Amino acid sequence: MNFDAAKYKKQISDGLEKLGPLLKKVFADKPKAEKSGDGVGAFFKQKPKNASESVTSLTKILAGTASMLGEYYFPPELIGGTCPRIVGEEEEIVWNAAAEACDTERVHVVWQSVERKIWYLAVRSGELASHPNTWCPFASVLPGMKDAVPPPVCYTHYADESAAMMLVTEDGLQIYRGTSLVVRAKAERSAREVGNAPIIELVADKILQLAPIPWYSLSLFEDQARRILAAVSVFAALAVAGVSFVIWLFASMSLISSKHDLTETLANTQTKTIELMRTTEKLRSSPMREQLAKFADLNDGLLTINGLLEVYEIRDNKTRWRATVPPSVTADRISDLGGKNIENTAQGVAIGNAAELDFEAVAAGKK
Numbered sequence: 001m002n003f004d005a006a007k008y009k010k011q012i013s014d015g016l017e018k019l020g021p022l023l024k025k026v027f028a029d030k031p032k033a034e035k036s037g038d039g040v041g042a043f044f045k046q047k048p049k050n051a052s053e054s055v056t057s058l059t060k061i062l063a064g065t066a067s068m069l070g071e072y073y074f075p076p077e078l079i080g081g082t083c084p085r086i087v088g089e090e091e092e093i094v095w096n097a098a099a100e101a102c103d104t105e106r107v108h109v110v111w112q113s114v115e116r117k118i119w120y121l122a123v124r125s126g127e128l129a130s131h132p133n134t135w136c137p138f139a140s141v142l143p144g145m146k147d148a149v150p151p152p153v154c155y156t157h158y159a160d161e162s163a164a165m166m167l168v169t170e171d172g173l174q175i176y177r178g179t180s181l182v183v184r185a186k187a188e189r190s191a192r193e194v195g196n197a198p199i200i201e202l203v204a205d206k207i208l209q210l211a212p213i214p215w216y217s218l219s220l221f222e223d224q225a226r227r228i229l230a231a232v233s234v235f236a237a238l239a240v241a242g243v244s245f246v247i248w249l250f251a252s253m254s255l256i257s258s259k260h261d262l263t264e265t266l267a268n269t270q271t272k273t274i275e276l277m278r279t280t281e282k283l284r285s286s287p288m289r290e291q292l293a294k295f296a297d298l299n300d301g302l303l304t305i306n307g308l309l310e311v312y313e314i315r316d317n318k319t320r321w322r323a324t325v326p327p328s329v330t331a332d333r334i335s336d337l338g339g340k341n342i343e344n345t346a347q348g349v350a351i352g353n354a355a356e357l358d359f360e361a362v363a364a365g366k367k
Contacts, residue, residue, distance in 0.1 A: 056144070057216040069134070069135050070132075072135055074159070075123040075136065076127070077123060078122075078123050078164070082118060082171070083097050083118045083120065084118070085115070085118045090113050094111045094118060094122075097120065102123070104125075106217075107122050107218050108124075108125050108216065108217050109123075109215070109216055113144070119142045125217060133214075142173075152168065152170065152191075153198055154194075154200070155167075155199075155201075156187050156201050156202065157201070157202045159180075163183035164176070164183065165177075169197075302337070305329050305333055307324065307325040307326075307351075309321065309322075310323055311356070319353070320356040321353055322351070322356050323352070324348045324350055327349055329349065338353050339351040340352065342360060
């Protein structure tokens with residue numbers, strides 16, 4: 001398939017025109033690199049002068065995949081603030097502060113570190129889903145940025161439905177949103193409180209002169225979870241492979257060893273089988289089996305007439321039993337059970353077999 005360059009010529013030209021002003025503004029005030037050359041490569045070849053050199057989210061974005069920026073946008077839930085700086089850990093510090101303030105671990109941030117302090121703006125990633133590739137003008141005027149005014153300073157932006165204000169002092173940064181009247185009054189009062197700070201209104205013409213600073217997506221918890229899950233998966237796979245190898249090794253050794261004792265094992269199995277069959281045959285011909293069957297039949301018969309078995313005794317191969325049945329039970333039913341009436345009790349009629357009658361007679365001294 002032939003690639004038609006003329007078809008995409010206009011799109012490529014528009015993209016370069018948008019990217020050109022951004023790069024010019026980003027690198028306009030940067031010192032020259034050790035070797036000759038301008039642009040992104042020269043910027044990353046510069047060596048930091050000291051530990052307090054400025055670090056910004058823009059370096060993270062330029063090191064990754066760059067995308068075209070569209071129109072500016074002031075998110076409704078925009079937050080801002082400052083954090084103490086630890087060199088080399090700026091990204092994690094900003095993420096922790098933004099995630100806590102936004103109550104979510106998926107955030108978009110812009111930060112600028114100056115000496116021992118980090119200035120940042122943050123917003124929930126979900127709020128930018130309907131406004132992709134946008135940028136916030138407040139990010140371009142954070143302390144340390146090219147277009148920033150030394151603090152204290154108050155930046156305002158007024159729209160048809162709402163207004164926003166960013167107050168920057170030597171100690172911190174605050175974001176306010178509300179109606180135009182409320183924000184305007186808040187800006188005047190805040191400016192007086194911090195020593196008559198200048199109020200800069202970000203109108204459309206002034207915003208177009210700012211260097212657009214794109215949002216940087218952060219989700220450290222999710223990234224760490226992915227790395228931990230990947231590491232656990234690898235170690236688990238290695239552990240399963242090791243255990244499988246050990247099981248296979250022992251199984252192989254057992255198989256080799258069992259082949260030598262196969263004849264003896266078969267002989268022992270046959271012997272045990274014969275012994276088991278003999279034991280089974282003995283149990284089938286045992287008197288106990290017959291006694292258990294008689295007990296089960298007697299108990300089932302008593303249950304059908306609501307009777308209660310009180311005594312069941314086997315002595316000298318003779319069985320005697322005694323039970324109590326309701327008075328309504330007929331003599332035929334009692335005879336079917338092999339029993340006879342003994343006496344009437346408060347619980348019912350006491351019955352028993354011949355051995356029980358003899359036992360009762362001996363106990364009464366009649367025999």
